[in-house]
Amino acid sequence: MSERITPFLWFDTQAEEAAAFYCSIFKNSRVISVSRYSDAGPGEAGAAMTVEWELDGQRFIGLNGGPEFTFTEAVSFQVDCEDQAEADDYWDQLTADGGEESQCGWCKDKYGLSWQIVPKGFFEIISDPDRDRAARAMKAMFGMTKLDLAALQAAADATG
Secondary structure, three states, X not given: OOOOOOOEEEEOOOXXXXXXXXXXXXXXXXXXXXXXXXXXXXXXXXXXXXXEEEEOOEEEEXXXXXXXXXXXXXXXXXXXXXXXXXXXXXXXXXXXXXXXXXXXXXXXXXXXXXXXXXXXXXXXXXXXXXXXXXXXXHHHHHOOOOOOHHHHHHHHHOOO
């Protein structure tokens, strides 16, 4: 069964470069196809127009549409990680070479696309049925850039 909903991302001119970058980070990923502008335009003939790729089975399409639109934090991609080491690895790769750290596990890559890097166990800690434990973890999270599961657990376990 094919996916019915595909994220379609508007880049200035870097869709092909971005697809290769993302595919280098995520396992089981590949560039599927690149369509190029012709002499009919509106882009430069031969330049990538659209790029289709998969990241661990999730299909994406990127368009080199020009500088009119840019990414905002209003849309982000959440990456659920198996452990802290995997979260650290994704965080480091996505923020490298011009990416930016934000807060509460959010970062931007060098193309301005926002990501949420979430280690396994995070949601269990912040939604603990013991409201005091959850509140202590949430308070700790608000002081973090990259999520640190051990620090969140320690904050949740702290008393008085």
